[in-house]
Amino acid sequence: MPVAHEWIETHAAEMAAAAERETEALVAVSSPSGDAAAAEQIIAIASALAPVGARIERVACSTAEHAPDLLISVDGPGEVRILLVGHLDTVVSHEAFFAPQRSGNRLVGPGTADMKGGVALALGALRALKDRPELGEAALLLVNDEEWRSGEFAHRARFTGFDACLCFEAGERSADGDDAVVVKRKAAGTLRLIAHGRAAHSGSAPEQGVSALLALAEAAQLVDSLSDPKGAERLTAVPTILRSGEAINVVPGAGELVCDLRADSLAALESVEAAIPLEIAGAKIELIRERAWPGMDAREQTAPLLAAASELLGRPVVATERGGASDASHFAAEIECTIDGLGPCGEHSHHPDEYIALDSLFPRSELVLALLDVVLRSR
Numbered sequence: 001m002p003v004a005h006e007w008i009e010t011h012a013a014e015m016a017a018a019a020e021r022e023t024e025a026l027v028a029v030s031s032p033s034g035d036a037a038a039a040e041q042i043i044a045i046a047s048a049l050a051p052v053g054a055r056i057e058r059v060a061c062s063t064a065e066h067a068p069d070l071l072i073s074v075d076g077p078g079e080v081r082i083l084l085v086g087h088l089d090t091v092v093s094h095e096a097f098f099a100p101q102r103s104g105n106r107l108v109g110p111g112t113a114d115m116k117g118g119v120a121l122a123l124g125a126l127r128a129l130k131d132r133p134e135l136g137e138a139a140l141l142l143v144n145d146e147e148w149r150s151g152e153f154a155h156r157a158r159f160t161g162f163d164a165c166l167c168f169e170a171g172e173r174s175a176d177g178d179d180a181v182v183v184k185r186k187a188a189g190t191l192r193l194i195a196h197g198r199a200a201h202s203g204s205a206p207e208q209g210v211s212a213l214l215a216l217a218e219a220a221q222l223v224d225s226l227s228d229p230k231g232a233e234r235l236t237a238v239p240t241i242l243r244s245g246e247a248i249n250v251v252p253g254a255g256e257l258v259c260d261l262r263a264d265s266l267a268a269l270e271s272v273e274a275a276i277p278l279e280i281a282g283a284k285i286e287l288i289r290e291r292a293w294p295g296m297d298a299r300e301q302t303a304p305l306l307a308a309a310s311e312l313l314g315r316p317v318v319a320t321e322r323g324g325a326s327d328a329s330h331f332a333a334e335i336e337c338t339i340d341g342l343g344p345c346g347e348h349s350h351h352p353d354e355y356i357a358l359d360s361l362f363p364r365s366e367l368v369l370a371l372l373d374v375v376l377r378s379r
Contacts, residue, residue, distance in 0.1 A: 007128075008312070008369040015124030015365035019344070020107070020358060022049055022123065023100075026088075026116040027109040030097035033089035033147040039067035042088045046070055046119065046142055051127045062154040063145035069155070070142040074126060076135030080379050082372065083139050083159045083335065084126060085167040085327050086119040087146035091350045098352075106355040117356040118168030118343025125166070125368050134376040146327055150190070150291045153330040160334045164305075164375045167328035167340040170349060170356070171364050174318040179367050182341030183302045184321035185329050186234070187295035189261040189269040193219055193276065195244070197283040199253030209251025213244035215283035216257040219276060223259050226272050233268035236323070237261050262323050264295055296329040301336040305378075309370040317367065337375065342368050 031042040047056050050072045058068035070088070092110035100109030107117075122140055129138040139162075141155060159165070174180045195216050200209030220239035227237045237259060244255025261269045269292070278285050299319055310317040320341070328340035344364050346356035 005312070008366055008373060011124075011128035012362060012365040012369055015121060015128065015369070016362040018124050019117065019120040019361050019365070022120040023107060023112065023117045023344075023356065026119060027100040027107070027112055030092070030094050030110070031088055031090055032093050033091065033145055034066060035094070036065070036067040038094075039088065039144045043067065043070050043142075046088065046123065047072070049123045051130045053130075054126070060154060061144050062151060063149050066145045069144055072126060072140040072142070074130045074135070074138050076130070076132060076137070078132070078134040078376075078379075079136045080134050080376050081137045081162040082129065082135070082375060083141065083162045083165040083331065084122045085141050085165060085331065086115055086122050087143045087327065088116070088119065089144050089147050090114070091147050096352070103355075105358050107358055108353060108355040110354060112356045113170040113343070113346030113354050114349035115169050115343055117346060118170065121343055121361070121364060121368060122168045124365065125372060128369060129372060132376055134379065143327065153327070156330050156334055159331065162335050163337065163379065165328065165331040165335040165338040166342055166368065166371065167326055167331075167338070168343040169326050169328070169341050170343045171341050171345045171360065172320070173345060174316075174320065178316040178318045179363060180318040180320045180341065181306065181339050181367070182322050182326075182328070183296075183298045183319045183339060185296040185326055185340065186262040186264060186323045187266045187269060187329075188291070188293040188325035189266070189289060190291035191259045191261055191273060192288040192290050193257040193259070194286040194288065195219075195255045195257070195280070195283045196286065197251070197253045197255075200251045202249050202251050206251055209253065210282040211251050212255035212283050213252040215280040215285065216242055216244060216255050218280050219285065220257055222276060223272060226275055233263040233265060235261075235263040235268050235272070237272050266292055266294060293325040294329050294333060296326075296332040296338065296340070298332050298336065298338045302339055305337060305339070305371065305374055308374040309367070312370045312373065313366060339371065342371075
């Protein structure tokens, strides 16, 4: 058996078996984004699962008042540097949390697919990398603020010059059932509109008021009309939250509208902001850009790597794209060989029935190891 195949087969079985146990352990801890105490609990578990002899560092989180992020690193005698990326925070509150449950081939629970199953595979990959002679450094970055981060990402510059970045968001299969990985993502942004109108009694003097609610309703229709998913930038502009009014007998004098924006480039998102007037129906409109994640397009750079991994595995590895944001997008500008969607296959992220398919753990482990082997032997 060729050395590469032997390394993959040996470690894939170990990775898959460990990932099943370790995913369950990670999911058993409720870790909603922003809860520093909960973050410390999940970090303690992830640290305990690190390879023997690994360096464990705590690095400042991109978001203030969050627990420091976790960086686990192993060194080798070679030259290849590889970054593995994941996040430990979830969107599910403590009140909505429930312990992981097995249902046939599924492990169901908050954060199984997004992305504690991926974290378990990343930990297994780090353990497998430890003894490869080509390795110079392998670093696993686990952040605590991926779900709700609104500010600048703090970690990109630290890993400039790395040879590859593998991110372990939930995996998927193609329509033909083949392994798929994500090499392209849309840019994403959040735009908040604050309307400043004038309150008035809605029964005795409605004409004296300026309705912030009606202004924002008009703004929502305008934003929606700007969507062009089949256009050159594939822009989607979706109003998602509208808040206005405090009493049934008062013309709303203030309110806010939140919009989710996605496109192939950040510049296309700016066009939505530019199209919104600063006064609508007599109300002043204040625009606040709260979140801006870059897009990612590594199709050309990763095509040879995917082809080599496919040949090594003896089955297709399909490049795909997603509209959702990921920390892989931040690194893609610095690390040309960036691949995402390497976690176990699952569905229903952010929903009560979120799950991973347990029978995907072994083939996804094989896929990850094949990609790593090609990267290691490419230098």
